[in-house]
Amino acid sequence: MKIHLDLDCYFVSAERTRYPFLKDRCVVVAKGSDKRIFSNKKKEGTLLGNTGAFNSVLELKNDFLYPPLHAWRDEFVDEDGTVHGIIIAKSYETKPYGIKTGMLLKNALLLCPNLLVLPSDHLFYQELSGKLKSFLELRIPVLEQYSIDEFFGDLSGWVKDEDTEEFIKDLKDEILRKFNLPISIGASKSKWIAKLITDKIKPFGAKAISQNEVDTFVKDIDINDFPGIGKAVSKKLTSYGVRTLGEAKAKPLLFESYGKTGKDLYKRICGIDNEKVIPFGDRRSMGISRNFKAILDRDEVYRRAIILARYLSHTIQKLKLNPTTFYFKISYEYGLKNSRSVSNDRLFNEKFLIDLATEMIKKLDNHLGYKIHYIGISASNFSTRHTHKTFSILEYDKDKKLANLSMHMLKIRDKYGVDIIRYGSEQL
Numbered sequence: 303m304k305i306h307l308d309l310d311c312y313f314v315s316a317e318r319t320r321y322p323f324l325k326d327r328c329v330v331v332a333k334g335s336d337k338r339i340f341s342n343k344k345k346e347g348t349l350l351g352n353t354g355a356f357n358s359v360l361e362l363k364n365d366f367l368y369p370p371l372h373a374w375r376d377e378f379v380d381e382d383g384t385v386h387g388i389i390i391a392k393s394y395e396t397k398p399y400g401i402k403t404g405m406l407l408k409n410a411l412l413l414c415p416n417l418l419v420l421p422s423d424h425l426f427y428q429e430l431s432g433k434l435k436s437f438l439e440l441r442i443p444v445l446e447q448y449s450i451d452e453f454f455g456d457l458s459g460w461v462k463d464e465d466t467e468e469f470i471k472d473l474k475d476e477i478l479r480k481f482n483l484p485i486s487i488g489a490s491k492s493k494w495i496a497k498l499i500t501d502k503i504k505p506f507g508a509k510a511i512s513q514n515e516v517d518t519f520v521k522d523i524d525i526n527d528f529p530g531i532g533k534a535v536s537k538k539l540t541s542y543g544v545r546t547l548g549e550a551k552a553k554p555l556l557f558e559s560y561g562k563t564g565k566d567l568y569k570r571i572c573g574i575d576n577e578k579v580i581p582f583g584d585r586r587s588m589g590i591s592r593n594f595k596a597i598l599d600r601d602e603v604y605r606r607a608i609i610l611a612r613y614l615s616h617t618i619q620k621l622k623l624n625p626t627t628f629y630f631k632i633s634y635e636y637g638l639k640n641s642r643s644v645s646n647d648r649l650f651n652e653k654f655l656i657d658l659a660t661e662m663i664k665k666l667d668n669h670l671g672y673k674i675h676y677i678g679i680s681a682s683n684f685s686t687r688h689t690h691k692t693f694s695i696l697e698y699d700k701d702k703k704l705a706n707l708s709m710h711m712l713k714i715r716d717k718y719g720v721d722i723i724r725y726g727s728e729q730l
Contacts, residue, residue, distance in 0.1 A: 303466045303489045303510060304579055305455045306496035307438070310484040310505040312451035313391035316427050317420055319482045328395045328414050332407045333422045334378050334387030339592060339613065340606050342729065374419040378407055385411065386595065390422060394505060434481055441473060446579045454493050456579040467510035474508045490516065492573040497529050516573040521548035530567050535560070547571055585623070589680025590614045596635045596673035603632075603667070603674050604660055609728055610679050611659035615652040616720055618681060619712050624650045625681035630662040633676035640666040645683065648697055651704035652711065655681075656725070 309315060313331040318324045378387040385408040392401050399414040411417055431450045439445050442455035461469045470487040477485050488499025489510035498520070503509050511519050520528075525547055526536050544550050550557075550571055557564035569575040590610050597603060618625060626648070631641035642662065648654055659679055667674070711723050 303457050303461070303463055303491060304493040304496050305442070305457060305466070305470055305487055305489045306448075306493060306500045307453040307455065307485055307487050308497075308500045308504065309434075309451040310486060311391055311393055312431075312483075313422065313427055314393045314420075315483050316430050317423075319430070320426075324393075324418065326395065327393070327418055328399065328401075328416060329393040329418045329420065330389045330396060330401065330407075330410060331391040331420050331422050332374065332378060332387040333390045334407075334593065340594070340609055371418065374421050377421040378419070380595075388593075430481075430483075434477070434483065437477075437480065441476075444579045444581055446581055452497075454496070454579045457489075463510075463512065467508065470510065471508040474506065478506075490573060492516075492570065492575050493577055493579060494529055494570040494575060495520070495573040498523070498527070501527065501529075513573060517548070517551070520551070520571065520573075521546065523547045525550055528571060530570060535564075535567070585621070585684065587680055587682035588614070588617060588621075588623075589629070589678060590617075591631070591676065591678030591680075593676050596675040598673045600667070600670070603677070604663060605728055607659045607663045607677055607679070608656050608725060610677055611656045612652065612725070612728075613720065614679055614681065615650075615655045615708070616712065616715060618650060618655075619652070619708055620716075623681075624685040625683060626685055627681070627683035628655070628658060628662075629678075629680045629682070630659065630666060631676070631678040632663060632666050632674055634669055634672040634674055636672070638669060638672060640668065641678075642666060647685075649701035649705050651701055652708040653704050654701065655679075 314324070314329050317329070317331065374387075379385050387407040389401065389403055389405045389407060389410055392403060396410075396414060396417070399410075399417075401410045401413055401417075407419065411419075427450060431447075435445070435447055435453070438453060438455070442457065443460045444456035446454040448454055457466060457469070466489045470489055474485055474487050477483055484506045486500050486504045486507045488496040488501075488503060488508075490496040490499060491513050495511065495516055499509055499511055500507075502523070523546060525531050525539055525545060528547055531539075539545075539550060539556060542553065542556060544553060544556065550568075554568050557568035560567070566575065570577075590613055592606070592610065594606070627643060627645045629641065629643040631639065633639045642665070644658070644662065646658075663677065715722055
């Protein structure tokens, strides 16, 4: 069988491992504008390994003191008393108050006056997740890290199907004893049915479902609860009167109109996808983004874009990657957004990305009278030994010289810190 492991309210649970007094209390972890990355202060960063599909690989160490009961005020309260920041994790104790992930922190404080607020510490969360992964690799023969708090495992040939539920219950209890982290584990022949099981048995549940039990299990589950069914597919299915997974299984032709993607999704719903647990794989993309207090000054926007591009460039070069597709996004106040991707078969170097970032942000910025509060940059479509690309001949000699320069800067930054070499345009 395949299993899916999902840590319960992970960021809050992680904080409770070092601050036990948070247990059984209403706790949220919040994230706001990153004041560190755009400052001129020296910052200490750590480059992490492959930590799953949705994680960055370069994390900065927090400089606030612990225990952080009052650190959130410096992080999220401006001089005029304005509270900013959003909730990125919440304890189960906050549920009666109506607090949700993605909610503005100021609204959560109104709903729950006794709320304990912690600034996010992603480096700590990543490091703890890495320790758990090392432990799981000793217990599960084939392990795939899906995200910072989720894993897939394949027990085939290791644990008999009929013994799977006992195995995952024991594993769940062992993880709690060893790491003080509550976790839920689902098991099935299909990794996606296993994930669905986990979603339904949280918190701190463990359940295995055999293949002949899948139909009964999914019958009345809302289609929106299934991983992989997005808004477009959900809207189409609903238009045909399909609202549950049982009803979706009865109409395979609706999925065939989406081609191979639709057929694969239908197999997942039926639990017959037979998709493998993949312990290792080529990285498909990486990115960096920051929310910040909305600003109108475009020179400051470009300065921040350059800093983000430099940090992303450092990570790309550190991992010896050569991306050929880049994605840029900005968000304005009042909900307006703009984004665009661009492909360029160039030998990667830092100056190329910084120039491209500045150029693309200027092209995307078609509301000059509006303040900007978000910049995101990502890179993908890497040239590897498996997917080799031919680089532009016209720019190759120049790019090769700049790439060599970038590698020399990388060595210096490795020794003295990412910010030891900056660009003049970065200075405040």
